[in-house]
Amino acid sequence: MGPLARTVELFYDVLSPYSWLGFEVLCRYQNVWNINLQFRPSFIAAIMKDSGNKPPALVPRKAQYMTNDLKLLGKQLQVPIQFPKDFFSVILEKGSLSAMRFLTAVNLEHPEMLEKVSRELWMRVWSRDEDITQPQSILAAAEKAGMSAEQARGLLEKISTPQVKNQLKETTEAACRYGAFGLPVTVAHVDGQTHVLFGSDRMELLAHLLGEKWMGPVPPAPDARL
Numbered sequence: 001m002g003p004l005a006r007t008v009e010l011f012y013d014v015l016s017p018y019s020w021l022g023f024e025v026l027c028r029y030q031n032v033w034n035i036n037l038q039f040r041p042s043f044i045a046a047i048m049k050d051s052g053n054k055p056p057a058l059v060p061r062k063a064q065y066m067t068n069d070l071k072l073l074g075k076q077l078q079v080p081i082q083f084p085k086d087f088f089s090v091i092l093e094k095g096s097l098s099a100m101r102f103l104t105a106v107n108l109e110h111p112e113m114l115e116k117v118s119r120e121l122w123m124r125v126w127s128r129d130e131d132i133t134q135p136q137s138i139l140a141a142a143e144k145a146g147m148s149a150e151q152a153r154g155l156l157e158k159i160s161t162p163q164v165k166n167q168l169k170e171t172t173e174a175a176c177r178y179g180a181f182g183l184p185v186t187v188a189h190v191d192g193q194t195h196v197l198f199g200s201d202r203m204e205l206l207a208h209l210l211g212e213k214w215m216g217p218v219p220p221a222p223d224a225r226l
Contacts, residue, residue, distance in 0.1 A: 003034060005034050005035050005036040006034065006035050006036065006188065006189060006190050006210055007035070007036045007038060007188075007189045008026070008035045008036070008037050008038065008186060008187070008188050008189075008206070008210075009038045009040050009186070009187040009188075009189075010022065010023060010026055010037065010038070010039055010040060010184060010185075010186055011040040011042045011171070011174075011175040011178075011180060011183055011184060011185040011186075011187070012039070012040070012041065012042060012118070012183055012184045013041070013042055013043060013044035013096055013100055013183050014096055014099055014100070014103070014118060014121040014122050014125060014126075014132065015044055015045075015090075015091060015095065015096035015099075015125070016044055016182075016183045016184065017070050017081055017122075017126050018070075018183070018184060018199060018200045019044075019183045019184040019200070020079060020081070020122040020126055021073055021074075021077050021079055021081075021200035022184040022186065022199070022200035022203070023039075023118065023119075023122075023184070024077060024078075024079050024119075025077060025200065025203050025217050026186070026203070027115060028217075028218065028219055029203075029212075029219060032212075032215075032219050033207070033210060033212040034210075034212070035210065035212075039107065039114050039115065039118065040171050040174070040175070041100050041103040041104050041107060041114075041118070041168065041171060042100065042168070042171050042172045042175050042180075042183060043096070043097060043100050043168055043169075043172045044096065044182065044183050045095055045096075045097070046169075046172045046176075047172060047175055047176060047180050047181065047182065047183065048181075048182065050176045051176070051180065051181035051182075052181075053181045053182055055091060055092065057087065057088070057091060057092075058092075067083060070083070073200070076217060077217045077218070078217070078218055080123075080127045081126050081127060082126065082127050082128075082129065084125065084126070084129045085129055090125060094131075094132075094133045095133070096132065096133075098132075098133055098135075098138060098159060099121050099132045099133070099138060100168055101159035101160075101164050101165065101168055102117075102138050102142070102155060102156060102159050103117060103118055103121070104159075104164050104167050104168040104171070105155040105156075105158045105159055105164045106142075106155060107167075108163070108164065108167060109155060109158075110147070110151065110155070113142075113145060113146065113147060116145035116146055117141060117142050117145040117147065119145070120141040120142070120144045120145040121138075121141045123141075124137065124140075124141055135156055138152075138156060139152045139153065139156060142155070142156075178194075178196045179196055180196075180198070181198070182198065184198075184199065184200060185197070185198055186198075186202065186206060188206055188209050188210060190209055190210060190211075195209050203217070
């Protein structure tokens with residue numbers, strides 16, 4: 001038997017474009033590194049409030065930098081990010097509560113679908129400038145990810161249940177206990193130590209902590225390295 005896989009947790013919200021970047025890089029490495037990757041759908045608005053932080057887009061210079069930064073990073077990391085036309089409405093008014101409750105329900109009942117459904121919600125809001133707040137929008141993302149209409153509707157009916165609400169709250173509070181002030185937050189459990197990394201640009205450091213090899217944001221497929 002080889003060494004046990006190290007647990008790596010990714011706390012994310014589909015409203016966060018940097019979460020999408022970190023998510024895609026970790027998805028590419030989950031079968032390359034010896035890790036047990038665990039996705040943790042969280043609610044970024046509650047984390048910002050709890051930490052006293054505010055969205056970078058509210059600071060004009062940060063907003064200007066972020067626009068160009070995401071454009072460049074999207075190309076480098078091969079993630080098709082496009083800014084929503086009505087950015088402030090999407091981020092500050094509509095939010096992501098229903099979407100993150102839906103992903104929480106997915107994680108509770110069909111965890112094998114969480115990666116694909118999360119990606120489709122990001123594709124809607126951060127690539128195709130589509131809604132993620134209305135029930136039909138969430139259902140469309142779930143079905144595009146490969147869920148049956150019946151499965152998706154069943155999960156959507158559960159997003160207002162205490163179980164789902166409490167689970168999202170607990171996951172978000174866990175991120176806050178780790179010291180989160182935004183998302184994404186990656187938590188690596190290595191040799192009895194817990195390392196908390198903020199942002200999508202700490203993957204090379206994560207590799208170092210794990211004792212793994214960093215091969216850039218788009219590593220070659222395992223077969224290509226033989």
